[in-house]
Amino acid sequence: MPITVITIVGRTLLALLFILAGLAKIAGPQPFLDHMAAHHIPGLLLPLVIVLELGAGVALLIGWQLTWSAGALALFCVATAFVFHLDLADKAERTLFVKDLAIAGALMVIAAGAAQMRGAVSIG
Numbered sequence: 001m002p003i004t005v006i007t008i009v010g011r012t013l014l015a016l017l018f019i020l021a022g023l024a025k026i027a028g029p030q031p032f033l034d035h036m037a038a039h040h041i042p043g044l045l046l047p048l049v050i051v052l053e054l055g056a057g058v059a060l061l062i063g064w065q066l067t068w069s070a071g072a073l074a075l076f077c078v079a080t081a082f083v084f085h086l087d088l089a090d091k092a093e094r095t096l097f098v099k100d101l102a103i104a105g106a107l108m109v110i111a112a113g114a115a116q117m118r119g120a121v122s123i124g
Contacts (some may be wrong), residue, residue, distance in 0.1 A: 011060055014106060016061055018057030018073060022050045053077060060107075068113030074107035 025046060033043045039120050052072060056100035059069035087093040 011063065011110065015057045015061035018053040021056060022053030023048050041083065067111050070107040070111035074104040074111060076106065077104035
């Protein structure tokens, strides 16, 4: 699969979601810490979340280690959906749950495509 403008734009849009979220957590961590506490998630994990969002987000943006960066972000999205958005009776939470799963699906496609490209390159 050749790299196309559409591929780069799509990856950029996904990457920006995580990069901007990581920067927001640095700029004002308290609402995120409060939200984590409300779901019984230790606040000590926030720096790890920031590193994941920024590191894997930048990797996704530049196309580096896509199998791992997109895969890690996909797992993060699935975990986020099931930890923070399980109140499916609430319409907003249900929407966030499905959105997180949809983003995870897009990231899985990127990870699988990168793994397939790597395999095709090493075989051929």
